[in-house]
Amino acid sequence: MNDFDKAANLIDQADGLLITAGAGMGVDSGLPDFRGPEGFWKAYPALGRAKIQFEGIANPEAFHILPEVAWGFYGHRLNLYRNTVPHAGFDFLRDLGASMPNGAFVFTSNVDGQFQKAGFSELAVCEVHGSIHHLQCMEPCHGQSWPADAFLPEVDADACVLLNEPPWCPRCSEMARPNVLMFGDRAWVPARQQKQLQRLQNWLDRCERVVTLEIGAGTQIPTVRMFADQVGAPLIRINRDPAQARVGRARDVSLVLGALEGLRGIAAALNAA
Numbered sequence: 001m002n003d004f005d006k007a008a009n010l011i012d013q014a015d016g017l018l019i020t021a022g023a024g025m026g027v028d029s030g031l032p033d034f035r036g037p038e039g040f041w042k043a044y045p046a047l048g049r050a051k052i053q054f055e056g057i058a059n060p061e062a063f064h065i066l067p068e069v070a071w072g073f074y075g076h077r078l079n080l081y082r083n084t085v086p087h088a089g090f091d092f093l094r095d096l097g098a099s100m101p102n103g104a105f106v107f108t109s110n111v112d113g114q115f116q117k118a119g120f121s122e123l124a125v126c127e128v129h130g131s132i133h134h135l136q137c138m139e140p141c142h143g144q145s146w147p148a149d150a151f152l153p154e155v156d157a158d159a160c161v162l163l164n165e166p167p168w169c170p171r172c173s174e175m176a177r178p179n180v181l182m183f184g185d186r187a188w189v190p191a192r193q194q195k196q197l198q199r200l201q202n203w204l205d206r207c208e209r210v211v212t213l214e215i216g217a218g219t220q221i222p223t224v225r226m227f228a229d230q231v232g233a234p235l236i237r238i239n240r241d242p243a244q245a246r247v248g249r250a251r252d253v254s255l256v257l258g259a260l261e262g263l264r265g266i267a268a269a270l271n272a273a
Helices: 003-012 023-029 036-043 045-049 060-065 067-083 088-098 191-206 223-231 259-272
Strands: 016-021 104-108 125-127 130-137 176-180 210-215 235-238 253-255
Touching (some): 003 210, 003 235, 003 259, 016 088, 016 191, 023 259, 036 045, 045 067, 067 176, 088 104, 088 259, 104 191, 125 191, 210 223, 253 259
Parallel strands (some): 016 104, 016 210, 210 235, 235 253
16 A cells, blocks of 8 residues: 555545645745745845845834835735635645535644635634734734735835835724734734634534644644644645655655645545545
C-alpha cells in the first residue's frame, strides 16, 4: 500500500475531516509564501530597499510610524487576495468534506479568506490569526471587528504606499487596521476568532472519528502544528519540504509534495478504491 492509499484509507474510516492549513496551501493559487527576507523582499521590493523585514511591517507599530506604507502593504495584500482564484485543491476538499457524516472544518493560520472564497461556509472556518477581510480600531476603542468590504485600497505597488484614504473606526474616528494578529500585537481584537474556535470545538465534540489533513504548515510559526497535535487524530501531512513533512506516528502519512499535487494524489486514490 503506497502513501496515497494509506491516506485514502484514513479518510475512508473518518466521520469528519479537519483541514489544518498554513501558507503553503495558497502557493498553487499564485500567492507568495514569505520564506526569509529574500522571498519577502522579492514580493515587496520597496520594503527590501528600505530593509524592512516582514516582522517589521506586519506589526501594529508600523501603522503608527509608517501608516501609508503599512496600509500600502496590507492594502496590496487585500487586493491580491480579493483577485486570487483558489486552486482546484480547495474544491476537492470542499466536496470531500460534504461527503462525510459530520462534514469538514478548517483551522488555518492564513488570513487570506481563500477557503470561504472556494465555497466553504463561514461557520466552518477558524482563522486563528484573524482575517485581512475584516477591520478593527487601532486603539482599539471597542472589542469588535467589522467587514472590510467597503474599503477599496489604491496602492502604488512599486513604492508600497497607499494612495487613497485609509479606513477609519466608525466609533472613534481613529484609523482602522486589519483584524489580523501581527507580531508584538497587544491591540488585536480576538472576538471573531474566539467565536470560530468555539464552533470548531463544538464540531469536534460531535465527531467520533476525525482525520486531520494538514497542508503547507511549517514549524516556524507552529500554531497549526500545535493544534493538530492537540486534537491527536490520525494525520495526513502534505508539505513540499521533506523536513517539514515528517510525521511521528506509524499510523500517520507524510506526503512530500505541494498542496495541489498532494491533494490530487489523494483524490486519485479515493476514486480508485
